[in-house]
Amino acid sequence: MKNIVIIGRPRAGKSTLANMISDKYHYQIIRTDTIRNTFRDIMPELNIRPNTAIESKQFQMFCKEFWECNIRQARDTYGYVMEGCETSVKDCKELYDNGNNLIYVLVQIDIEPEEMARNMKEHDMSNDWSYEMSDEERIEYCAKSIEKAKIIKEECDTYGLKLYDTSKNRDKVLQEIMEDIDKNM
16 A cells, blocks of 8 residues: 655645545545644744745654654555645655655646636635735735746656646546556555
8 A cells, every 4th residue: 555645836736636535545634734734823933834844854854753653553554645735845755755655746837827816716715825815916926836836847857756737637637646546556
């Protein structure tokens, strides 16, 4: 049984893919944004927040140990999928690419900021962090996200991890990943 790690940019389909995996394989989901928010709320002095968690070695090591403890306790009863945008490509390669895990990197690159912003607004729910953004803020965020996704693509090339662009035909791309998981389980 392989466990699955999903990293990448916000709004690229990480949670959707994790839910698909959980539904099909009955995997338990570990959401690193939930871990990050717990650190933020309980130990604010550690400065583990969006945009800082990815740079914190302590946070990365905590997530890795949490992951491994859960896997050990499961004893092949069920698998795990961890998803979030709090792990860099380099850290993901170093911490999780051990032959026992499948790794998927999701981003949106082949899209204009305005289109990405429209898609976000269309699918936003009241509990989403971007729900209250103005249209201008959303477009600015999307432009920065696309630029960061391009850097992630370069890092994937450097570290030998496959990148999936969900800008176009997102459902088809997620289905291709599910087929890849089927083949590699």
